[in-house]
Amino acid sequence: MPQAPMPELTSSVKLKYVKLGYQYLVNHFLSFLLIPIMAIGAVELLRMGPEEILNVWNSLEFDLVQVLCTSFFVIFISTVYFMSKPRTIYLVDYSCYKPPVTCRVPFATFMEHSRLILKDKPKSVEFQMRILERSGLGEETSLPPAIHYIPPTPTMDAARSEAQLVIFTAMDDLFKKTGLKPKDVDILIVNCSLFSPTPSLSAMVINKYKLRSNIKSVNLSGMGCSAGLISVDLARDLLQVHPNSNAIIVSTEIITPNYYQGNERAMLLPNCLFRMGAAAILMSNRRSDRWRAKYKLSHLVRTHRGSDDKSFYCVYEQEDKEGHVGINLSKDLMAIAGEALKANITTIGPLVLPASEQLLFLLSLIGRKIFNPKLKPYIPDFKLAFEHFCIHAGGRAVIDELQKNLQLSGEHVEASRMTLHRFGNTSSSSLWYELSYIESKGRMRRGDRVWQIAFGSGFKCNSAVWKCNRTIKTPKDGPWSDCIDRYPVFIPEVVKL
Amino acid sequence: MGRSQEQGEGQGPIHSIRLSTVGAARPTETGTTHEPTGLDLAMKLHYLKAAYIYSPETARDLTVRHMKESMFMLFDQIAWTTGRFSRRDSGRPYIKCNDCGTRFVEGQCNLTVEEWLSQPDRSVDEFLVYHQPIGPELAISPLIYVQLTRFKCGGLGLGLSWANIIGDSFSLFYAFNFWTKAITGETIHAPIPSKGDRGFQSPNPTVKDPVSVKRIDPVGDLWVTPNNKKMATYCFNLSVADQISPHFPANGDNSIPVFEIIAGIIWKCVAKVRAEPEPVTVTIIKKDPNDLKPNNAIRNSQVISSVQVDFPVAEATVEELVRSIGEAKDERFGIEEIGGSCDGNLDFVVYGAKLTFVDLSGEDLYGARVMGKSPHSVYFNVEGVGEEGLVVVYAAAKSEERVVTVTLPEEEMEMVKLEFKKCGMIAP
Numbered sequence: 001m002p003q004a005p006m007p008e009l010t011s012s013v014k015l016k017y018v019k020l021g022y023q024y025l026v027n028h029f030l031s032f033l034l035i036p037i038m039a040i041g042a043v044e045l046l047r048m049g050p051e052e053i054l055n056v057w058n059s060l061e062f063d064l065v066q067v068l069c070t071s072f073f074v075i076f077i078s079t080v081y082f083m084s085k086p087r088t089i090y091l092v093d094y095s096c097y098k099p100p101v102t103c104r105v106p107f108a109t110f111m112e113h114s115r116l117i118l119k120d121k122p123k124s125v126e127f128q129m130r131i132l133e134r135s136g137l138g139e140e141t142s143l144p145p146a147i148h149y150i151p152p153t154p155t156m157d158a159a160r161s162e163a164q165l166v167i168f169t170a171m172d173d174l175f176k177k178t179g180l181k182p183k184d185v186d187i188l189i190v191n192c193s194l195f196s197p198t199p200s201l202s203a204m205v206i207n208k209y210k211l212r213s214n215i216k217s218v219n220l221s222g223m224g225c226s227a228g229l230i231s232v233d234l235a236r237d238l239l240q241v242h243p244n245s246n247a248i249i250v251s252t253e254i255i256t257p258n259y260y261q262g263n264e265r266a267m268l269l270p271n272c273l274f275r276m277g278a279a280a281i282l283m284s285n286r287r288s289d290r291w292r293a294k295y296k297l298s299h300l301v302r303t304h305r306g307s308d309d310k311s312f313y314c315v316y317e318q319e320d321k322e323g324h325v326g327i328n329l330s331k332d333l334m335a336i337a338g339e340a341l342k343a344n345i346t347t348i349g350p351l352v353l354p355a356s357e358q359l360l361f362l363l364s365l366i367g368r369k370i371f372n373p374k375l376k377p378y379i380p381d382f383k384l385a386f387e388h389f390c391i392h393a394g395g396r397a398v399i400d401e402l403q404k405n406l407q408l409s410g411e412h413v414e415a416s417r418m419t420l421h422r423f424g425n426t427s428s429s430s431l432w433y434e435l436s437y438i439e440s441k442g443r444m445r446r447g448d449r450v451w452q453i454a455f456g457s458g459f460k461c462n463s464a465v466w467k468c469n470r471t472i473k474t475p476k477d478g479p480w481s482d483c484i485d486r487y488p489v490f491i492p493e494v495v496k497l
Numbered sequence: 498m499g500r501s502q503e504q505g506e507g508q509g510p511i512h513s514i515r516l517s518t519v520g521a522a523r524p525t526e527t528g529t530t531h532e533p534t535g536l537d538l539a540m541k542l543h544y545l546k547a548a549y550i551y552s553p554e555t556a557r558d559l560t561v562r563h564m565k566e567s568m569f570m571l572f573d574q575i576a577w578t579t580g581r582f583s584r585r586d587s588g589r590p591y592i593k594c595n596d597c598g599t600r601f602v603e604g605q606c607n608l609t610v611e612e613w614l615s616q617p618d619r620s621v622d623e624f625l626v627y628h629q630p631i632g633p634e635l636a637i638s639p640l641i642y643v644q645l646t647r648f649k650c651g652g653l654g655l656g657l658s659w660a661n662i663i664g665d666s667f668s669l670f671y672a673f674n675f676w677t678k679a680i681t682g683e684t685i686h687a688p689i690p691s692k693g694d695r696g697f698q699s700p701n702p703t704v705k706d707p708v709s710v711k712r713i714d715p716v717g718d719l720w721v722t723p724n725n726k727k728m729a730t731y732c733f734n735l736s737v738a739d740q741i742s743p744h745f746p747a748n749g750d751n752s753i754p755v756f757e758i759i760a761g762i763i764w765k766c767v768a769k770v771r772a773e774p775e776p777v778t779v780t781i782i783k784k785d786p787n788d789l790k791p792n793n794a795i796r797n798s799q800v801i802s803s804v805q806v807d808f809p810v811a812e813a814t815v816e817e818l819v820r821s822i823g824e825a826k827d828e829r830f831g832i833e834e835i836g837g838s839c840d841g842n843l844d845f846v847v848y849g850a851k852l853t854f855v856d857l858s859g860e861d862l863y864g865a866r867v868m869g870k871s872p873h874s875v876y877f878n879v880e881g882v883g884e885e886g887l888v889v890v891y892a893a894a895k896s897e898e899r900v901v902t903v904t905l906p907e908e909e910m911e912m913v914k915l916e917f918k919k920c921g922m923i924a925p
Contacts, residue, residue: 101522102562102569108581108597109518112637139524139596145562148517 090293099142187247224456228428252278253427262324277426520598535837556653610652622876626656711850761818766916849883
């Protein structure tokens with residue numbers, strides 16, 4: 001029956017062209033206006049002829065003083081403009097920590113340890129198994145050495161060793177990649193939410209690499225999985241104030257001291273998802289880095305929903321009945337994440353969306369407010385604003401929810417899903433693993449725009465928009481170098497354990 | 498002073514036990530399985546234990562992390578041994594290759610290596626090998642346990658407890674040597690072939706009812722040899738020239754079958770103690786000289802043969818016994834058949850079904866060099882021995898000596914030791 005599908009096909013093709021035509025018209029509206037005006041002007045000039053043009057010119061009676069004043073005025077305005085323009089912030093390069101194979105935790109090992117440690121609580125073991133089956137994690141995620149013991153041995157020493165291992169390895173790699181000398185680091189920001197020793201992790205970095213005594217160092221703790229983008233925001237603000245400087249950001253989460261040792265179900269969930277990881281990022285505002293930088297920071301929007309009680313309590317660290325400390329995740333986490341995202345999009349939309357989408361959104365808003373409140377709200381098509389998406393790999397549910405809300409295809413969320421599969425939820429550094437995935441696949445071209453979205457306790461939703469500065473060659477090293485050929489993998493809904 | 502066989506948490510002189518897991522570096526494809534052969538299944542209630550002691554000069558700088566990393570390199574080659582047993586619907590056990598891992602045990606000892614080695618009965622080395630049987634839950638029972646004991650002086654004890662169902666003692670030594678090469682940092686050229694042909698050539702394909710294997714009542718999922726008697730172990734050194742040669746008439750060519758002579762002497766001693774009934778049948782376990790390629794794969798290929806005599810053993814001469822041992826019949830074919838019958842649901846005892854003698858004297862145990870240095874001492878025994886007893890003969894640190902580990906019912910041990918003293922095997 002070839003007749004029936006044809007009308008549908010032709011109508012959907014027609015719709016596509018209508019949409020494309022509309023987008024071109026609205027987004028290049030000014031060009032469309034300018035072309036006829038320039039055409040008319042050109043025709044007029046040609047019509048007038050050279051003598052008439054000279055006559056018109058002489059009649060203007062330009063005077064030296066007038067000419068000088070006008071040019072000074074123009075120079076003054078342009079100087080003020082260039083001085084007050086915010087500095088361009090570049091992301092020169094970044095490096096993600098790749099855990100050694102000896103830290104690998106296959107599903108079977110995790111479940112066996114769980115059975116041996118929680119031998120009196122079969123229901124809790126059963127719960128962990130169900131979570132793991134549906135988690136979207138793979139067999140190669142890693143936990144720090146102290147957690148491989150039965151039962152885990154989370155001493156402060158072990159936590160410090162983990163911190164040293166992940167942070168120093170990532171930083172050594174970053175220094176090697178960028179050729180930066182430790183003495184040239186001007187700003188250092190370290191973010192690690194749940195491990196905050198004295199002296200701080202940033203002091204530990206300064207001690208190890210013998211950084212300068214007038215370095216501007218900041219240690220952010222307690223800010224959750226979105227702390228990575230908060231650090232980027234802080235670095236941007238500092239780089240606006242300090243000319244000709246660079247900043248190193250270290251994003252990590254130290255698992256060792258935070259492995260929940262009790263058996264409350266809601267608090268066992270993070271044990272199943274959080275894994276070892278770290279990233280070190282070099283940002284700069286120097287003109288000389290313009291050529292070698294990978295990305296330019298276009299926008300950074302932070303949204304905090306802490307004023308709402310439900311949002312505030314949805315990710316809450318507390319003691320259970322037996323005194324074990326763990327993180328309690330509430331059941332309406334997804335709904336709250338959706339709300340936070342909506343708030344964030346409302347701010348970032350006007351900054352990034354093309355005029356065509358903004359117009360449509362405005363029209364649908366007017367329509368809903370004035371004419372018919374039952375009209376479906378128009379969800380702007382963010383695929384027109386960005387080529388790549390990095391959604392924080394907080395869990396399978398987060399990625400599914402965002403894919404649905406933003407109407408993204410499988411390929412758009414591939415970086416997030418594959419990062420969750422290969423590395424697990426590495427908290428604030430997961431966005432960088434995802435970016436590395438996209439680069440390793442050879443998909444990052446000059447001019448591409450990337451949207452990084454992170455969620456965190458509080459409840460916060462932070463977005464960063466980067467523009468690719470130069471086409472990036474597939475990296476030879478990096479966390480994905482030995483396994484990128486195996487990806488993307490098909491991740492079943494439920495893994496049979 | 499023998500040591501009683503008991504399942505071990507760290508006990509006695511070893512303290513500060515910490516358990517963790519090591520596995521393979523690369524993930525195994527989901528759904529991979531390993532099917533045990535009939536011979537494998539017949540060995541399922543037995544566990545092989547080996548303990549190697551290294552001096553402080555060799556081992557002082559070896560960290561736990563380094564040892565674990567080299568274990569990962571080993572298990573990369575034999576990832577299937579890090580899986581867990583499961584049963585098919587028919588009840589037949591198989592290994593689910595899910596990369597679950599093996600148990601790595603760390604312990605401390607307050608004695609120095611010298612003090613430890615000063616004890617004449619080497620069965621104290623049983624404390625250096627952490628052991629748990631497979632079961633009662635198959636899914637969470639590792640097949641291999643590795644114990645790392647740090648002595649006060651910095652020396653190291655490496656103990657390996659290995660379920661016999663995955664491979665025989667020769668496989669265990671091969672795997673251990675591989676590990677020591679990885680620890681030393683030598684580049685390993687030839688990976689361990691583990692998926693090779695696991696068959697064997699048996700010159701006796703018609704043996705139907707092997708006597709070296711005893712069928713026992715089903716043990717379910719807890720793979721432990723049920724014994725009514727408590728077993729004890731005694732381990733001692735023998736000098737070939739002083740204690741063994743005198744028992745055998747000198748040959749012109751100076752080569753005497755050392756293992757057979759030791760076996761003969763001990764057989765006689767046990768027969769004298771165990772008067773009614775005399776052990777007229779014994780089992781001899783040796784390495785297969787015709788081991789099929791690929792050589793040294795991890796599997797059960799040891800020759801299990803049976804010797805039956807029709808004369809009273811206690812009065813026989815050592816020569817007669819040695820001759821009879823030389824005529825032992827290879828029973829592997831029969832064991833393979835019976836082990837795999839009834840879909841692997843039957844349970845058997847091999848070591849100790851009859852008085853068993855294991856010949857490991859050809860194995861270069863002291864070739865397991867770490868950082869170029871051989872171990873100070875090597876100990877070997879089997880866990881889960883049946884009531885008839887087991888004798889293992891293997892190389893000592895000095896080439897003119899042998900080590901003998903004897904496992905017998907506790908009630909017989911003192912009398913057998915008396916017999917040993919009478920024939921000069923141990924000092925009075």
